[in-house]
Amino acid sequence: xxxxxxxxxxxxxxxxxxxxxxxxxxxxxxxxxxxxxxxxxxxxxxxxxxxxxxxxxxxxxxxxxxxxxxxxxxxxxxxxxxxxxxxxxxxxxxxxxxxxxxxxxxxxxxxxxxxxxxxxxxxxxxxxxxxxxxxxxxxxxxxxxxxxxxxxxxxxxxxxxxxxxxxxxxxxxxxxxxxxxxxxxxxxxxxxxxxxxxxxxxx
Numbered sequence: 001x002x003x004x005x006x007x008x009x010x011x012x013x014x015x016x017x018x019x020x021x022x023x024x025x026x027x028x029x030x031x032x033x034x035x036x037x038x039x040x041x042x043x044x045x046x047x048x049x050x051x052x053x054x055x056x057x058x059x060x061x062x063x064x065x066x067x068x069x070x071x072x073x074x075x076x077x078x079x080x081x082x083x084x085x086x087x088x089x090x091x092x093x094x095x096x097x098x099x100x101x102x103x104x105x106x107x108x109x110x111x112x113x114x115x116x117x118x119x120x121x122x123x124x125x126x127x128x129x130x131x132x133x134x135x136x137x138x139x140x141x142x143x144x145x146x147x148x149x150x151x152x153x154x155x156x157x158x159x160x161x162x163x164x165x166x167x168x169x170x171x172x173x174x175x176x177x178x179x180x181x182x183x184x185x186x187x188x189x190x191x192x193x194x195x196x197x198x199x200x201x202x203x
Contacts, residue, residue: 004030005200007128008037010057010071015156016185020072023180023189029196031070039064050075050087050125051137058129066131070192074124074185076158078146080117081109089158103150103161110146118145122162122171124184126192136195140187144171155179 007029011017021031034041043060047053050073057071075089085092085106093102110118121141128136142162150160152172159172159179171179180186 004028006030006032006067008032008034008039008061008065008067008069010034010043010061010069016072019176019180019185020189022176023186024193027193029193034061037065037067045073045087047073048087050123051127051139053087054125054127055129055135055137058127058135062129062131068128068130070126070128072124072126072185072188074122076120076122076162078106078110078118078120080113080119080146081106099157099160100150103158106146106158107149107161113146115145118163120144120146120162122158122184124188126188128192128196130199134199136192136199138188138191138195140184140191142171142182142184142187 005028009017009020009031012034017033024031039061041060041064043057045053045056047056053073054071058069061069061071075086077083077086093105121143123139123141125137125139145163145165147161147163147170151170152160154174154176155172160170162171164171167174171183
């Protein structure tokens with residue numbers, strides 16, 4: 001059996017890493033965290049787009065490790081709020097502010113906004129950077145609306161306030177397998193995996 005290729009994923013978020021490993025479990029890549037690889041880096045995400053931030057992180061980890069590095073930058077865009085919090089989703093209201101507080105603040109700001117104007121989407125850009133300088137980038141989204149109250153225990157981040165009309169619940173209320181099937185990150189990782197396989201076959 002062919003040995004799995006190792007990819008270092010540039011994240012310190014344990015929830016995100018668990019989700020990534022679940023989505024990629026049947027791939028021929030071994031996903032390792034920066035911590036597991038002994039890499040400590042304070043990477044400044046100062047890009048203006050999700051793609052720029054994903055590339056910043058992946059380039060930094062690739063340069064430090066000399067290995068294939070992958071990173072994602074994801075966030076919530078709310079149309080009524082001018083696409084906020086967008087690329088600042090993780091740092092919205094301060095990096096150390098709990099998502100319970102962030103979610104409550106968003107619901108407050110959406111008070112009185114009717115269903116049809118509560119449209120929002122999760123965005124995920126994923127970048128892979130190779131030691132030879134090759135770079136791959138993709139983007140996927142999951143469309144929904146902002147809920148009127150938090151609901152569900154299965155997700156993290158903004159999942160409890162992200163309403164999926166076709167399911168009649170928030171993304172935090174979905175079983176993890178179903179969420180990974182339709183989520184922005186799940187779709188993005190599967191697209192990136194396909195791009196990695198094409199790269200591997202062409203090399």
